[in-house]
Amino acid sequence: MAEHTVDSGSASSERPWACRIEPQPLDQTAVILEGREVARWHFHPSAPRPFFYPLIGPSGRSVTRIGHPGAPSHDHHRSVWFAHASVSGIDFWSDRGTARIRQQQWLVYEDGPERAALAVRLHWYDGHDPAELLRQDVVAIFRPDGGGDGGWLLELHTELTPRSEMLELGQTPFGLLAVRVAASISEHFGGGRITGANGGVGEPANFGRPNPWIDYSGPNGRFWEGITYFDHPGNPGFPNRWHVREDGWMGVSLTRTAPRVLTRREPLRLRYLLHVHSGPVDRDHAAALLDRFASMPFLTVRRSAARHRDYELAQLPDA
Numbered sequence: 001m002a003e004h005t006v007d008s009g010s011a012s013s014e015r016p017w018a019c020r021i022e023p024q025p026l027d028q029t030a031v032i033l034e035g036r037e038v039a040r041w042h043f044h045p046s047a048p049r050p051f052f053y054p055l056i057g058p059s060g061r062s063v064t065r066i067g068h069p070g071a072p073s074h075d076h077h078r079s080v081w082f083a084h085a086s087v088s089g090i091d092f093w094s095d096r097g098t099a100r101i102r103q104q105q106w107l108v109y110e111d112g113p114e115r116a117a118l119a120v121r122l123h124w125y126d127g128h129d130p131a132e133l134l135r136q137d138v139v140a141i142f143r144p145d146g147g148g149d150g151g152w153l154l155e156l157h158t159e160l161t162p163r164s165e166m167l168e169l170g171q172t173p174f175g176l177l178a179v180r181v182a183a184s185i186s187e188h189f190g191g192g193r194i195t196g197a198n199g200g201v202g203e204p205a206n207f208g209r210p211n212p213w214i215d216y217s218g219p220n221g222r223f224w225e226g227i228t229y230f231d232h233p234g235n236p237g238f239p240n241r242w243h244v245r246e247d248g249w250m251g252v253s254l255t256r257t258a259p260r261v262l263t264r265r266e267p268l269r270l271r272y273l274l275h276v277h278s279g280p281v282d283r284d285h286a287a288a289l290l291d292r293f294a295s296m297p298f299l300t301v302r303r304s305a306a307r308h309r310d311y312e313l314a315q316l317p318d319a
Contacts, residue, residue: 098127192218
């Protein structure tokens with residue numbers, strides 16, 4: 001049988017790209033880096049809010065999970081997700097009320113040799129008013145770490161704009177981006193370890209304390225791997241305090257010590273970085289990643305003038 005190959009000099013020789021976004025059935029979007037699926041975005045309306053699951057570590061196993069290993073009251077912990085416990089007093093964190101976050105549309109799917117990008121628009125509904133309380137644009141950039149161990153990076157840029165002139169995110173430790181690690185990686189249910197940028201190890205040394213980053217690593221099958229979660233120096237309150245627990249979840253507490261007011265004229269812009277890695281956290285590498293992350297511009301979405309493309313990513317260097 002004759003073999004059909006692509007001429008290395010042709011315009012299409014670099015496709016399919018090493019880093020790709022691949023839409024899937026049932027309101028899911030897969031992320032492919034260097035030939036393997038590393039993450040999936042879920043936005044089916046059967047869930048109260050969209051989420052990323054799984055996040056695949058270098059071992060081939062997920063470093064995150066759906067729900068708490070021992071408490072069904074925490075089924076709202078869906079791997080990696082955006083939520084907040086007090087949006088104008090309304091609980092968007094738990095699954096108990098009628099508040100929901102819904103994806104309105106995807107904006108950008110972008111493949112490339114070094115990164116893949118996904119951008120979506122979410123609306124936050126209180127469950128009573130058919131109009132949204134809040135619009136959230138999320139830009140997710142996926143790229144290999146480049147360290148040779150199969151690690152990879154998820155860079156998140158998000159912009160929150162209220163429909164009204166202003167809106168308050170109330171004082172609470174719950175919100176805005178949360179991570180639930182695999183049971184084996186948690187300190188309590190597995191053999192994992194919480195490590196802070198400040199040198200603290202374990203929940204008591206990191207809970208409620210300011211930190212540029214927190215790492216949660218532990219055994220995952222036959223391998224040790226985990227996630228380093230970075231706050232961004234441009235985020236309000238940096239370095240923020242953390243809600244991190246031995247039972248296996250962590251999140252930057254954006255409003256732990258005080259509420260924050262959003263206005264329509266000045267949307268809230270936030271950036272976070274997740275590093276999925278093998279082995280225990282490498283503190284020098286984490287410091288280098290934070291420095292690199294700090295220098296990157298904020299990414300937003302704008303209308304595109306390009307053919308066959310409605311939206312494109314744009315940089316806001318002064319954000």
